Amino acid sequence: MSAADRADAAGDPARVREVIDTISVIWTKRDGGELSDAQIRWIVDRYARSGSGSGDVVAEEQMSALLMAILLRGMSRREIATWTQAMIDSGRRMDFSGLRRDGRPMVTVDKHSTGGVGDKITLPLAPLVASFGVAVPQLSGRGLGHTGGTLDKLESIPGWRAEVGSADMAAQLERVGAVVCAAGGDLAPADRRLYALRDVTGTVESIPLLASSIMSKKIAEGTGALVLDVKFGSGAFLKEEAQSRELAETMVWLGESAGVRTRALLTDMSTPLGLTAGNALEVAESLEVLAGGGPDDVVELTLALAREMLDAAGMPDADPAEHLAGGAAMDTWRAMIAAQGGDPDAPLPRARHTETIAATQGGVITEMDAMAVGVAAWRLGAGRAVPGQAVQAEAGITLHAKPGDRVRAGEPLFTLHTQTPDRFDAARAALDDAVSVGDDPPQRTPLVIDRVTVGS
Template identity: 75%
Template sequence: MAIEPFDAVSVIATKRDGGELSDDQIAWMVDRHTHGGHVADEQMSALLMAIFLRGMTRREIGRWTTAMVDSGRRMDFSGLRRDGRRLATVDKHSTGGVGDKITLPLTPLIASFGVAVPQLSGRGLGHTGGTLDKLESIPGWRAEVDGAEMVAILERVGAVICAAGGDLAPADRKLYALRDVTGTVESIPLLASSIMSKKIAEGTGALVLDVKVGSGAFLASEAQSRELAETMVALGSDAGVRTSALLTDMSTPLGRASGNAVEVAESVEVLAGGGPADVVELTLALAREMLDAVGLTDADPAAHLANGRAMDTWRAMVAAQGGDPDAPLPTARHEDVVTATESGHVTAVDARSVGVAAWRLGAGRARPGESVQAEAGVLLHVRPGDRVVAGDPLATLLTRTPERFSGARDALARAFTVGAAPVDRPRLIIDRVTVDS
C-alpha cells in the first residue's frame, strides 16, 4: 500500500492555527475526500469550519478552486461552429434572489446575436428560486441534456439552459452537502470556489456574474457581496476566463412575479418587448456586459427585444429541449389577496419576506429533491415609490393547496412598509467589478 504524503489531522490543525495550506495539501485533501479513502466527512467538516473561521489567502482560494475543477471532467466548447464560423461562448451566473428570472430572457437574447450560451443552472432551495424549476413549468421541457446534444443545440440554436452533469466538479457537490449541515455555507472563500469551480469546468470563454446585495440576497451586506464579486472575478481571470461582475440590488424582488410558471410568463413578456422596467433594465445591463465580453461592443440588445429576434431564439431553445413554447402554463386553482391596512406611500417591499411566502405556497423546497408546485407563487401589485390607499391589493398569493395561505400571509406580515412621504425607487445597478477595479 502506498504511503500517503499527508494526514488529514495535520492539515486541519494547520488551518485551525491560522496557517496557510500548501498547494499539495489542498489538492490532496480535496481529491481524497471526493474519491474516498483517506479523508472522512467529519475531517473535511472540521477543515471547512477552520476555513470559515480563519479564511484563506487568494493563493489558497485559487488552488482550492483548481482542485475542485480537477475532481471531474472539463467541458470544451472551443470546437463550436456555425456556417464555418467559430462560435464565441459566454455564460452568466447569479448568486440568487427573489423573482430573479433574468436567465430566461437573457440567454436567448445573447444567442440571437450569434453567440453560444451554455447555461448550466440549478434548482431552488429555501427562499431563492431555481432556473430549472421555472423552466420545468413549460409542458415537455427537460433539464437533462447530455454533452453531444448540448453541442448540437448550441450549434443550431445558440442557447441551452440545462442541469450540470454529475461529473462536473463533483468535489463541489460533496463539499456543499457538508457545508449545508455544518453552518459554513456563508464563507466567502468556499462560496467563491464553489461557484467558480463549476463555471471554469464548464469551459465557457467569458463569464458575467450578477452578485446580489440586500435582504433577499445570499449575503445581505454590500461589503460582503463586493468581496465575493472581487474574489470570483479574480478566480475567473486567473483561470483564463474573461470575467466581470455587476453588484445589483436584491432588497426588493425583481419584477412582479415570484414563483415558477409566473416567472416564465413574465420572462416571455420581456422577450415580447414589454415586462417590468426593472427586469428589462437588468436584462439589458447584463446583456451589454456579456456582448462586450465577446467583442460585440456595438451590439444593441434592446433592438433584439423589440424586433422579435430574441423571442424567436427563445422559442427555438425551448423546443430544442422538448418544450412547447405555445402550451399554456400551469395556473393556480386558489388565490388569496393581501391588501393594504393603511394609506400612504410604499417605502419598501422586503425581498426575503416575499421569497419565503412563495416558498411556503409551494414554489420552493426545504430539502434537495423535494417537488415544487409549478403554479405557486406571489404576484406583487406595488413597488417602492407607489401610493396606496387602505384596502388596495398589495399581492396575490397563488397555490394549489389553500392551507398554505396562512403561512404565506405570516411571511408577508412585515414585507410591505407604508409611510407618509414618497421615496425614490432603489437603484438597481450598484457597481461594476472587474480585475482592474
C-alpha cells in the first residue's frame, strides 16, 4: 500500500497533504502504477490553483511530465472517473432543472462532436431539436488548427455574440429553446488550463485525457442527456476506428456514471462534411439545410443526431425531417440568432479574393483527404495557430466534387476564398495530393458507423 493509500484509509486530510507531492505522483504513473483518488484530487486541485498565491504549486513542466506519462501508461476507468470529477470540482456546476415552458419542466439535451473538417452540424441541429420544445444548452468552443470552431462560424453573422450570462442563458432556453454560446471561465477551469497544456505537449490524443476533458465540461454544464458524435479518419483527431470506439465507450460510461443519459455515434471523417470548410461558408450551407435542402451527408448526420437527442429527451417517435421541411427549425434558428444580438437577415461576409483549383485528369474521385482540406482552409485564414488569434470569417474552401463524383480535366475541384491573396500558395500546397482520381467509383462507406450505449 502506497503512502497516499494509507492516508486515504486513515481519512486524514492533513496527512494526505503531508505525504502527497508532485514528484511522487509523476513517479507513480511513469512506472505504470495507478494513481489513488487522493493523488488525483490533490494534483488537479493544486494545478488549477497554481499561480493564485494559494500555497503549493504544480509547475507547467511537472504537469507536462504527468500528462505524457498518462499518454504512455494510460489510466484505469476509476482513475479517469476521479480525474473527471476533480476537474468538475475545480469550478461550478450549472443547473437547468428549473427551466419551464407553459408551466411544465423542460428536458435538457446536448450534443458534442470531437471535431472535424466541415463539421457545421451544431448550427442546424441545435434549433432543429429545440423546435420540438426541448432545451438545448450548447456550450461550444473555437477552432484550433485544422478543425473549425462553432463560435467562429456564428461570429460571421453580423451582431451575433458568443458571451451569454447564466440568467440570460436560462431565459433564452425557456423562450427560444436553444442557445449556442461560450462556456464561462468558472466551468471546469482545471480543464481549461490542462487543455492548453495538452495542445503544446503532444498529449491531445490521450484517450483518458480526451474523455475526461470533454465529459468534465458536459457534466458540469448540467444537461440531462448527451449525444456524442465521435469521429475517426484523416480529418479527425483520432485516425483509427478502434481508438474512436474506445473513446466513445469511455465517455458514455463517464456520462451514465454521473447520471447523464449518454450515447454516442461513431462517424467517418475521412472526407470533409458537406461542400464547404470555413466560417461564413459553413453558415450559408447550414442555412440551406434549415431551409430543407443542403448536401446529403450534412442532412443525414443532422437527422441521425437529432433522432438520438430526441430519443434521449423522451421523444422517440418525433420526426426531425418534418421540422426541416416544414420550416419549424428555421424559425427557431432565427429566434436563436436574434436572441444573441445577431441579424438573421443580414448578408454573410464574402471574401474579396477567390481562386479555383481544377482537376488535372479526368475520372472518378476515389479519395479526398479531409485533413488536407482542413489545413488549406486554415492557411487561407479560416483557423488559428494559437488561442486568441483572429480568424477571417470569409476565408475557406468550396468543394465542387467529392468521392464518387466523375470529373473531367480542367473542371473545378475547389474554390479558395480569402481576404489576403498571399495565402493562396500555401493553401494550394496543402491540396497538392488531396484528391485521388481513378477509373472506378470507390466503395461507399456509411457515414454513421455504429451506435454506442452502455453495455453495447
